[in-house]
Amino acid sequence: MSKRDDILQATLELIVEHGLQSVSFTKIFAKAGVGAGTIYNYFSSKEELVNTVYQETADLLENHIMANHDPESSIEVQLKSFIRNMAKFALQYPKQLELISACKHSPYVSAILRQRTTPSVEITMRLIAEAQAQGIMSNIDPRVAVHLSSGAILAVVQASISGYFSLDDVIIEQVIEACWKAFAQD
């Protein structure tokens, strides 16, 4: 494992364990087992380091969301797959999800990075528009629908991570169904 990976890993864990605000270089160095100056061989500043951690984690999430994506299947199947994959990711990588959630509204992570549109979001918006054209989905702004459903699923998995309740496949399917029904045209 390279020094760079050590640093990224240590940063990720520290952000997740103690929050973005309290992450200091001193702690990162101690946890990663590298010298104070080493970081600057890989990252030009603390901000860039945090941004990189965020970006790589966001990419990991995106890859999971897009897993097994089949553009040939029905709109409903595709959209539900996205939601299901996000939930699965959250269960498999709770730390990473926590990180994304923590960074989502932090000025420390550049707005550009935070507001990047990902393929999955673009596809989702396109599918929603298509579904609306076909009359199987109510005429809500696709961007609103995306934030609504991703916010819903994130809140649920975060609550389960926080220990409010235990999440299993049955509940996940209930949540997916709820999201679908939210927009489905009668």
Place this chain on the structure above:
Amino acid sequence: MSKRDDILQATLELIVEHGLQSVSFTKIFAKAGVGAGTIYNYFSSKEELVNTVYQETADLLENHIMANHDPESSIEVQLKSFIRNMAKFALQYPKQLELISACKHSPYVSAILRQRTTPSVEITMRLIAEAQAQGIMSNIDPRVAVHLSSGAILAVVQASISGYFSLDDVIIEQVIEACWKAFAQD
């Protein structure tokens, strides 16, 4: 206005203007126009100060959510009112919502405080259970339903605050309707 209020007001404004991370005592003193030591007559530490600000803001939110609450009206009306009030609050006090959102992931704010159950949440859970008993709502865990819908509405208003789209009464009603349909029994 007492010194204590000066300090709280200055803290809220600073958090809201420059983000929780960059708020320092030095800046609070300057803005509040009090001496450096004065704060310790009212708050034992920075953590306690931030917790107080958070709590007061959370109370403000709770008051708005409970506004015009009529226990005599139908379950649907009561639940939709909660969601509508949350959205209205977000539009009226975007910075305060941001504060609450920022504190959700901050170690500064004690877990106990963050996870407080409020009357509105308790009422919501009771109403959901009732609705399920009446067969007008699907049998999803009430705690899941609460996090799902509050997460959904928060994500939408935050997205609008971040500038992804503009929120108006029409969209709010669409969102409320979506949340309702998500759980409604066919």
Place this chain on the structure above:
Amino acid sequence: MSKRDDILQATLELIVEHGLQSVSFTKIFAKAGVGAGTIYNYFSSKEELVNTVYQETADLLENHIMANHDPESSIEVQLKSFIRNMAKFALQYPKQLELISACKHSPYVSAILRQRTTPSVEITMRLIAEAQAQGIMSNIDPRVAVHLSSGAILAVVQASISGYFSLDDVIIEQVIEACWKAFAQD
């Protein structure tokens, strides 16, 4: 003696002993016997501190140069008095002279401060112009004459401070005479 004075004094001594470049806050704190943050109660940055030390020292020099200045006496007497006073200052405050000399060409001290024209310089230039009008001084650019003679006297006293030779009143008068003769009209 106030903390501010402690800091200024320590800075002056450190610059003179180890050179402007190697002066660090750590050393200043240790020498002045103050805490690390104390400096920022008086100076907004290291640069401002150094500039202040320079300015106060330059003012001290200026005051010595202008000592016993009598505008009623002859041009020759006035000019020679300036030169003599500069030499006396250098003997009395060798550290301060070293400081001025070290800062004179350092980018650390603001150009504005370094290039300030002082009353003594202005008076000197006026006297030279007058002397040239009266035909008792050769027609050299007054600014050149000022730098030439002050550079000459500074170099001599620095050399004596460095131990090349010992400076006494006799030599000082010889130097003054040399400076005068340099510009005197035959």
Place this chain on the structure above:
Amino acid sequence: MSKRDDILQATLELIVEHGLQSVSFTKIFAKAGVGAGTIYNYFSSKEELVNTVYQETADLLENHIMANHDPESSIEVQLKSFIRNMAKFALQYPKQLELISACKHSPYVSAILRQRTTPSVEITMRLIAEAQAQGIMSNIDPRVAVHLSSGAILAVVQASISGYFSLDDVIIEQVIEACWKAFAQD
């Protein structure tokens, strides 16, 4: 061009461009296009490197001062030639002069190196003693005379470099004449 020369050249340029203080090994490596460790094959430390650059520049100055030196010509011509050559050097190599000037007060450059007596200085002292023996120069200590005149000329050229006035051949000759008259016996 050898690596050693690359390093020396890069160092000189950096000192000249950004000042002695802000020159770091990192910048030297980048500019010279060599690896970080390479320098230690040629110079045991940064101090030695800077000393070498200083020495080579000082040698360049000495060579210019001694240019066209004719031991057979009159004392006056020889002395004036030294001064003229120093001024010409300053005009041709302002940055190198600044380097020498900056190093005069830098602890990086060893005292031994800084206080080296050069042939031109030795010759000058001998010529002054001779002139005094012949009664054409006043009986000032030769060491004082050397520092006085070299200090004078340096101050003038530095002032011109700093932009106080523009130096041309006419002014240079005036300065030379002033220096001469300063010591000439009536």
Place this chain on the structure above:
DNA sequence: TATGAATGAGGGTTCATTCAT
């Protein structure tokens, strides 16, 4: 000889907190 990743002491600066007034 040449490299450059790694080092960690030290740089200037900010901070929450204390305490004499």
Place this chain on the structure above:
DNA sequence: TATGAATGAACCCTCATTCAT
């Protein structure tokens, strides 16, 4: 109660230097 000068640990970052390759 109110002050704000003083503190020094901790902050992010740069540096000259080392050493395995």
